[in-house]
Structures are given as C-alpha cells and as structure tokens.
Amino acid sequence: MTRTSSTRRGRRSSDRSGDRTADRMPARPAAAERARRIREERAAQRGRLLPQQQRAEEKRARRTAQRSAQVSARQARKARKAAVRAARPGDRRFRVRRRVALTLLVLVLLAALGVGSWLLLTRSGLADVETVEVTGTLTVSRDAVLDAAAVETGGPLAEVDTKAAAERVAQLPGVGSVQVSRGWPHTVEIAVVERTAVALARTPQGITLVDATGVAYQKAPEVPPALPMLGFGAVGPDDPSTRAALTVLQALPADLRGQVTTIDVDNAATEPTVRLGLGERQVLFGSTDRADRKVAVLVPLLTQEGSVYDVSSPELPTVTR
Numbered sequence: 001m002t003r004t005s006s007t008r009r010g011r012r013s014s015d016r017s018g019d020r021t022a023d024r025m026p027a028r029p030a031a032a033e034r035a036r037r038i039r040e041e042r043a044a045q046r047g048r049l050l051p052q053q054q055r056a057e058e059k060r061a062r063r064t065a066q067r068s069a070q071v072s073a074r075q076a077r078k079a080r081k082a083a084v085r086a087a088r089p090g091d092r093r094f095r096v097r098r099r100v101a102l103t104l105l106v107l108v109l110l111a112a113l114g115v116g117s118w119l120l121l122t123r124s125g126l127a128d129v130e131t132v133e134v135t136g137t138l139t140v141s142r143d144a145v146l147d148a149a150a151v152e153t154g155g156p157l158a159e160v161d162t163k164a165a166a167e168r169v170a171q172l173p174g175v176g177s178v179q180v181s182r183g184w185p186h187t188v189e190i191a192v193v194e195r196t197a198v199a200l201a202r203t204p205q206g207i208t209l210v211d212a213t214g215v216a217y218q219k220a221p222e223v224p225p226a227l228p229m230l231g232f233g234a235v236g237p238d239d240p241s242t243r244a245a246l247t248v249l250q251a252l253p254a255d256l257r258g259q260v261t262t263i264d265v266d267n268a269a270t271e272p273t274v275r276l277g278l279g280e281r282q283v284l285f286g287s288t289d290r291a292d293r294k295v296a297v298l299v300p301l302l303t304q305e306g307s308v309y310d311v312s313s314p315e316l317p318t319v320t321r
Contacts, residue, residue, distance in 0.1 A: 127157045130186035137192050140174040148172055149180065151188045160188055173218040176211065198249065199228050199263070201235040210235055212250065214242040231264035241265035244272035244288050251291040256299065273312065278302075286312025 130153060134145050149165040162180040169178045169190060176195040183189045197209035201216050207224050208216040214237040228249060232241045245263040252260065262277035276283040281302075285294060294311045301309050306319035 127185040129153045129155055129157050129160060129188055132188045132190065133183070134190045134192065136194065138194060140172060140192060140194055144172055145169055145175075145190060145192060149188075149190055157182055157184065157186065157188070162188075165190070197225065197227060198246065199230050200224055201230045202233065203235065208235075210242075210246075212246060213237050214239065214246055226258075228260040228263045231262055232268070240272050241268040244268075244274055247288045248274045248276070248285055248291060251295050253295070253299065256295075256302075280307065282308050284308065284310040284312050290314060 129151065132146060132149065132151050132153065134142050137145060148168045148171065150168065151160055151165055160182065162182065165188075166178050166180040169175060169180070169192065174194050175192055177193045179191045181189050181191075195209075195211040195215065195217050197218075197220075198212050199210040200220060201208050201210050203216055205219050207220040209218045209220050209225075209227075210216050210230065214235065216235045230242070230245055232245075235242050237243075244265055249257060249260065249263060259278045260276050261279060264275045264277070265272045266275065267273050271287055273287055274285040276285055283298060283302075285291075285298075293314045297314045297317050298309065298311045301311065301317050301319060304319050306321045308320040310318045310320070
C-alpha cells in the first residue's frame with residue numbers, strides 16, 4: 001500500500017508539472033510575434049523617412065550647385081572685364097580725355113545758353129522797363145523818389161543797376177531804408193521805409209525832426225509835432241548825449257513818453273546824466289544804467305505831488321515839493 005500511494009502521488013506531481021509546462025509554452029510564440037511586429041514597424045518608418053531625406057539632400061545639392069554657378073559667373077565676368085581692360089591700351093587716359101571733352105561741351109552749351117538769354121533779355125525788347133512802382137511813401141514825395149532812382153523806361157530791365165538806384169534813393173532826408181528790385185518782365189519796384197521822428201532838435205536849419213537812431217534828418221513843419229525837444233545842439237548818431245537821451249526816451253512807457261516835453265543831458269564828456277521835463281515837473285533820471293529799474297520806480301513815484309522826482313538812485317528815490 002505504501003508503494004501504491006507514493007506512486008500515485010508521483011503521478012499526480014508529474015501531471016501538475018506537465019500542466020504548468022503546457023501553460024507556459026504558448027508565451028514564447030506571442031513574444032516573438034510582438035518583436036517581429038516591432039521590427040516591421042521600424043522598417044516601415046525607415047522606409048517612410050528615406051524619401052524625405054533624399055529630397056532634402058537633393059534640395060541642398062541643387063542650392064549648392066546654384067551658388068557655385070553664380071560664383072563662377074561672377075568670376076567669369078570679372079575675368080572678361082579684366083581681359084578687356086588689359087587688351088585696350090591707355091584705357092585710363094581714354095576715360096580722362098572723354099570726361100574732359102564732356103565737361104568742355106557742357107560748359108560751351110551753358111555759355112551759349114547764357115549769352116542767348118542775355119541777348120534775348122537785352123536786345124529783343126521782350127523785357128524792357130515799362131513801369132516804376134514806388135511803395136511805402138507817406139511824408140516823402142513819390143516824385144522825389146523817382147527822380148533820385150533815375151530809372152528810365154524803355155531800356156532793358158536786365159541792365160537796370162538796382163544797387164545804385166537804391167543808394168541814390170537812400171540819400172533822401174526822410175528815407176530810412178530802401179530796396180530796389182526787378183519785377184519781371186517790365187517793372188522796377190522801389191520799396192521805401194521812411195524815418196519816424198521821435199524827438200525834435202534845434203539846428204542851424206531850424207527845428208529838425210530826429211529819428212530813433214539820432215539822425216536829424218528833416219526840417220520840421222511850421223507847427224512841429226508834439227515831440228520832446230532835445231536841449232543840446234550836437235545831435236547825431238555818434239553823439240553821447242543823443243544816445244543817452246534817446247535810450248531813456250525809449251525805456252519810458254508810451255503814455256509817460258507822451259508827457260515828456262524836454263530832454264537835457266549833463267556831464268556829456270564823462271558820464272551823461274539825463275533830465276526829463278514833464279511840463280512843470282522835472283525828473284532827474286541820471287545815467288542810462290539800470291534804466292528799466294529806474295522807470296519802474298518813476299511811474300508810481302509820479303503819482304505823488306511834487307516838482308522834482310529824483311530816481312538817479314532807484315533804491316533811494318526822492319520827491320521835492
């Protein structure tokens with residue numbers, strides 16, 4: 001009985017091990033199948049990538065060939081130019097002579113054009129002076145300006161000496177500045193800026209108008225305008241007294257300037273000091289230094305009653321009654 005039991009147990013053990021072996025056997029073909037499929041997929045991927053790589057290589061090759069062809073073409077052109085220059089002797093001298101010839105030709109054409117234009121303007125009668133226009137005159141006589149300019153009608157406009165005409169007109173007493181120009185095709189234009197009187201002065205010719213620059217330029221009318229009378233004789237643009245008086249006059253506000261009747265200057269040789277007459281009142285202005293500051297002090301000071309107003313020292317103004 002013992003042998004039979006052991007034999008049976010051995011058979012059952014063999015049967016179970018055989019069953020387990022039978023269960024494991026199908027696993028090998030499944031793994032091999034998976035490996036085969038993986039290899040096939042990779043091969044298919046390599047097959048798909050290969051044409052793309054080939055196309056990319058072909059494009060690179062074409063671009064390289066094109067660049068090489070362009071470089072070769074440039075080199076060939078340079079070589080041909082060098083060969084032409086080498087084959088033609090004196091090429092540089094030829095270019096220089098050609099440039100000189102072209103320059104001379106252009107100069108000759110320009111000269112011919114200039115001469116032709118000049119002849120057309122001066123000899124053809126197409127641009128002759130027909131009118132002379134004068135603008136800007138109020139107190140200065142227009143006829144006096146025309147006579148001084150001395151521009152004849154009927155002559156070529158291009159030959160009018162505008163500078164000389166302007167110099168002659170500028171000599172007229174009431175003319176401050178003048179500009180003479182050509183108004184093509186038939187007009188000479190004279191623009192006058194008259195002098196403006198800001199003061200009066202007594203001169204050997206009588207009471208004379210004085211402009212802002214100190215020029216006593218014209219005898220005043222019988223009834224002089226209401227302007228300050230300069231109380232010194234040597235009136236002129238370079239006179240220290242004139243410059244000091246007009247500097248103070250221009251520094252005053254317009255309403256106060258209109259009240260000034262006389263302007264006197266003392267110590268002209270050293271340091272001119274200005275005195276202003278405002279009717280019965282007198283202002284001791286002093287030198288022209290700090291003129292704006294003195295005016296700023298003077299304006300409110302004049303509101304006080306007094307006869308003499310001293311602002312020569314603007315820090316210590318005084319009023320004398």
